[in-house]
Amino acid sequence: ATLLVTGGAGFIGSCYVLARCTAGDTIINLDKLTYSGNLEIASANMQFSHIFVHGDIGNEELVEYLLKIYQPDAIVNFAAESHVDRSIIDPEAFVRTNVLGTCTLLRTAKAWWNELAADRKDAFRFLHVSTDEVFGALQPGDPAFTETTPYSPNSPYSASKAASDHFVRAFYETYGFPALITNCSNNYGPRQFPEKLIPLVTLNALARKTLPVYGTGSNIRDWLHVEDMPAIQRVLEAGKTGQTYNIGGNSERTNLQVVHGICDVLDAVCPSAEGPYAALVKFVTDRPGHDFRYAINARKLSSELGWHPTHTFEEGLRDTVLWYLNNKIWVENVQSGDYRNWMQTNYVGR
Ligand code: NAD
Ligand code: DAU
Numbered sequence: 001a002t003l004l005v006t007g008g009a010g011f012i013g014s015c016y017v018l019a020r021c022t023a024g025d026t027i028i029n030l031d032k033l034t035y036s037g038n039l040e041i042a043s044a045n046m047q048f049s050h051i052f053v054h055g056d057i058g059n060e061e062l063v064e065y066l067l068k069i070y071q072p073d074a075i076v077n078f079a080a081e082s083h084v085d086r087s088i089i090d091p092e093a094f095v096r097t098n099v100l101g102t103c104t105l106l107r108t109a110k111a112w113w114n115e116l117a118a119d120r121k122d123a124f125r126f127l128h129v130s131t132d133e134v135f136g137a138l139q140p141g142d143p144a145f146t147e148t149t150p151y152s153p154n155s156p157y158s159a160s161k162a163a164s165d166h167f168v169r170a171f172y173e174t175y176g177f178p179a180l181i182t183n184c185s186n187n188y189g190p191r192q193f194p195e196k197l198i199p200l201v202t203l204n205a206l207a208r209k210t211l212p213v214y215g216t217g218s219n220i221r222d223w224l225h226v227e228d229m230p231a232i233q234r235v236l237e238a239g240k241t242g243q244t245y246n247i248g249g250n251s252e253r254t255n256l257q258v259v260h261g262i263c264d265v266l267d268a269v270c271p272s273a274e275g276p277y278a279a280l281v282k283f284v285t286d287r288p289g290h291d292f293r294y295a296i297n298a299r300k301l302s303s304e305l306g307w308h309p310t311h312t313f314e315e316g317l318r319d320t321v322l323w324y325l326n327n328k329i330w331v332e333n334v335q336s337g338d339y340r341n342w343m344q345t346n347y348v349g350r
Contacts, residue, residue, distance in 0.1 A: 002026045004072040006057050006105065007079030009037035011192045012129070015226045016076065020233070021046040028070050030063070032056045032097075035338045036082065036193040040330065058101035060108050067112040074125040074236055075109055077102065080161070083195050084133070085346050087157035088288060098160035102128070103167050110177045126179040127236045128168045132222070132246070133158035134183060137291035140220075144295035145183070147244050154289045165244075172242040180239045182232060184247040185296045188316065189226035190323040193334060195342060197221075197255065198317070201262050202324045203331060205277045206270075211263075212347055215286035217256030220293040224249030225311035225320075234307045245305070248296025251313035256281075261314065265321040284350045 008017040008029035017027050018041070030053045031037050042052040051070075055062045057079045066072075079101065081087065081094045106126070113124055135145040136152030153162040171177040188198045201211050224247065231247045239245055253261070263277035301307045324331060 001073040002028070002070055004028045004030060004066060004070065004075045006030045006075070006077045007037075009033055009039070009041045009052075010078060010082070011036070011189075012187055012226055012229055013078035014038065014041040014191060015189070015229060016078070016232060017041060017050065018044075018046075019230065021049045025049065026070075027051065028053060028066055028072060030055055030057065030066065031079065034081070035342075036195075038191065038334070040333075056097075056101065057105045058097065060104055063105060063108045064112065067109065073123065074127065075105070076127045076129065076232065076236065077105060078129045080129075080164075081157070084155045084157045085195070085287060086342075087155055087160070089345065091156035091160075094156050094160035095163075098157075099163045099167070102164040106167055106171045106177065106179075110171060110175055113177065114175075124178055125236055125241070126168070126171075126177065127232065127239075128164065128179060128181045129232065130165050130181050130183050131158065131161050132183050132185045132248070132294045132296050133291065134162040134165060135294075138293040138295055140293065142293070142295075144222075144248070144297035145246060146297045147183075147246055147300055154291055169242075178241040180235055180241055181244040182235050182247050183244060183296075184229075184231075185222040185224050185249055185294055187224055187226045187229065189320050190327070191330070192226070194331070194339070197258060198262065198320060199324060201259050202266070202321050203335070205263060205266055205280060206325070208272070208274060208280065210282040211259055211277075211280045212284045212350065213255060213259055213281055214284060214290060216283065217254060217259065217281075219255050219290060220252050220295070221255070221258075222248050222295045223251045223253060223258070223313050223316075224309060225316040228309045228311055231301060231307045234305045235301070238305050245301045246296045246298050247301060247307075248298040249309050249311075249313065250298075251309075252293075252295055253313060258317070261317050262321055265318050269322065270325065284347070
């Protein structure tokens with residue numbers, strides 16, 4: 001198949017692009033290469049089945065051109081501003097890409113799709129990659145989020161993702177545009193930009209810097225290895241249009257458990273003469289509006305589409321930490337000027 005993938009130079013999108021190229025699909029990868037987009041995937045030609053286009057999902061003329069030239073069978077929309085802490089500092093950037101950008105992409109794709117021949121029109125799909133954060137926060141003991149949990153976003157990031165989900169839904173209901181949504185829990189794995197908890201703590205520990213834990217470290221996330229994201233392909237191929245599908249890892253851990261897990265791996269594989277890494281933990285001012293707990297009930301995906309996560313969190317975490325240890329050039333490249341600015345903005349004096 002030919003897929004227009006947006007945000008395919010980011011953490012999850014690049015993993016998807018690599019998997020689909022390997023499976024024999026042709027990928028048109030439209031990515032703006034923001035601070036979190038990585039040129040490494042952009043320059044991989046993967047035997048010509050990967051066509052990288054540097055651009056914005058909100059650029060109507062460009063998207064129109066790509067649809068006309070490449071005639072994709074589906075669009076998979078990963079492109080987004082994705083970091084909660086950045087959304088607290090600059091909410092508008094999240095409105096621009098996640099809300100306006102997604103709406104322009106939908107409108108442009110719908111106009112093109114409308115003119116397709118009946119068989120191609122029936123077969124076309126638009127998959128929007130969203131998050132469990134749109135459901136808001138759970139307390140301990142609350143049942144996990146299902147597809148019918150009401151939206152209750154608490155951060156500018158989750159508000160922007162919720163808004164984009166509503167537009168996707170509205171395009172299905174209003175125009176019959178064949179869209180689907182996935183709501184996924186926290187991903188981790190290789191190539192995640194080190195503003196997110198797991199790579200940030202790993203790299204800070206290796207540099208013997210403090211490990212910033214927000215609040216008391218008792219917040220809970222449900223972790224899913226990025227290589228379990230074939231879930232996306234399953235939904236694209238077999239999901240019902242107009243439906244949403246939860247994706248989760250069945251791996252709830254407190255942040256402190258995650259941080260100690262990283263320290264344990266490092267203590268085992270590169271012990272420091274200065275003592276255990278966990279001594280670097282520093283409890284810092286909490287994230288404003290910090291959601292206490294996320295947990296995903298992914299029964300719909302497993303019972304209807306037969307998908308199950310395959311990685312255990314402990315093995316996945318160990319492999320991830322080792323990946324960062326073994327990929328020093330990648331790490332040095334991403335720890336560029338912008339990264340240093342962010343570490344200054346978000347952590348100094350916190
Ligand atoms: P990321 O920040 O690593 O990657 C985002 C990519 O989108 C980057 O390559 C960036 O350059 C690109 N991009 C940003 N704005 C763009 C624009 N206007 N036009 C084109 N490209 C643009 O994010 P990620 O963690 O890979 O997340 C991918 C998607 O999955 C996002 O939609 C996110 O909301 C969602 N999601 C992420 C997680 C997670 O744990 N990381 C969990 C659930 C859902
Ligand atoms: O749930 C899915 C979401 O997971 C995605 O939609 C987002 O794109 C993705 O960024 C992620 O959001 P989180 O806010 O949960 O991820 P983050 O890695 O930023 O933080 C994980 C937890 O760790 C959270 O409770 C905040 C805490 N934390 C984070 C950082 C960066 C710290 O304690 N210290 C930190 O320095």
